[in-house]
Amino acid sequence: GQNIDQPTEMTATEGAIVQINCTYQTSGFNGLFWYQQHAGEAPTFLSYNVLDGLEEKGRFSSFLSRSKGYSYLLLKELQMKDSASYLCAVEDSNYQLIWGAGTKLIIKP
Amino acid sequence: GAVVSQHPSRVICKSGTSVKIECRSLDFQATTMFWYRQFPKKSLMLMATSNEGSKATYEQGVEKDKFLINHASLTLSTLTVTSAHPEDSSFYICSARVLGVLAGGREETQYFGPGTRLLVL
Numbered sequence: 001g002q003n004i005d006q007p008t009e010m011t012a013t014e015g016a017i018v019q020i021n022c023t024y025q026t027s028g029f030n031g032l033f034w035y036q037q038h039a040g041e042a043p044t045f046l047s048y049n050v051l052d053g054l055e056e057k058g059r060f061s062s063f064l065s066r067s068k069g070y071s072y073l074l075l076k077e078l079q080m081k082d083s084a085s086y087l088c089a090v091e092d093s094n095y096q097l098i099w100g101a102g103t104k105l106i107i108k109p
Numbered sequence: 110g111a112v113v114s115q116h117p118s119r120v121i122c123k124s125g126t127s128v129k130i131e132c133r134s135l136d137f138q139a140t141t142m143f144w145y146r147q148f149p150k151k152s153l154m155l156m157a158t159s160n161e162g163s164k165a166t167y168e169q170g171v172e173k174d175k176f177l178i179n180h181a182s183l184t185l186s187t188l189t190v191t192s193a194h195p196e197d198s199s200f201y202i203c204s205a206r207v208l209g210v211l212a213g214g215r216e217e218t219q220y221f222g223p224g225t226r227l228l229v230l
Contacts, residue, residue: 033151039217042145042155089221096118096223097202101111 002026004100006088011106012078020073020086020103028093034062034073035087037102043087046073075105083107111137113205115222122193123230129189130225132203138183139205143219144176147200159186193229201225 005023012018024032031050035043049055049064049071061074075082088100112135122128132142140161145153157178158166165178177189190197204219 035153037219042143043153045152048151087221094118095226097221098223099221101218101220 002092002098004088004090004098006086006100006103008101009104009106011108012075014078014080014107014109016078017074017076018078018105020075020088020105022071022073022088022100024069024071024088024090024098024100026069026090026092026098029066030091030093030095032062032064032071033087033089033091033097034060034071035089037085037087039084046086078107080107080109111135111205111207111218111220113203113220113222115201115203115225117225118223119226119228121228121230124194125192127189127191128193128227129187130201130203130227132186132188132205132222134184134205134220137205137207139207140183141206142180142186143204143206144178144186144188145202145204147202147224153202156188190227193227195229198227198229201227 003025033048034046036046037043047062049062052064054063059076064071085102085104087102089097114133116131120128142159144156146156147153155168156171159178159180161180161183167173175191180186202224204221207218
């Protein structure tokens, strides 16, 4: 079956760095998304990786290894507003999205 | 974990026809489901909130007469795109909200469906 795994919850300190991992097993692969979702709001697009490697976008970076079925989202210089759920989703061979359950990130002062 | 399905996964229709998309929570009940539309830059736009047994709440700018939502049971919400036009072509995603114990110990979790790709010719 298809499966996306990511930690349920993580805690980090303001100003620090945190890495949220995502592993996947899907029927084919056409890309991997990371979304940020604050409570009660729609998910906000963060990144889309289709090729191996690291893509940096400001304080956020996303890494993909297709051979390992693995991605991570790296958040630097954490701010309190980064407290949110982070969703990993893979686009399979039929261009459907397989979603992880999300990682709730708690930022402490 | 909780599973949300959508049917159909993809549909092609002629301009002017109506298309119904189903969103089902397979192993849990959801009093609230959300409908999103994914745009080419991959952002998700919330279209409406579907509440079981009551009228849906639409976001500003979303025509309720064009995007009909029915949440007839605790496991099914439907989105009907009426008189579809080519500009309605998009990727529609639903999610089901779970509260309490099922939500992995958290207060609230949304479980997302795989999406329905609509192409209007």
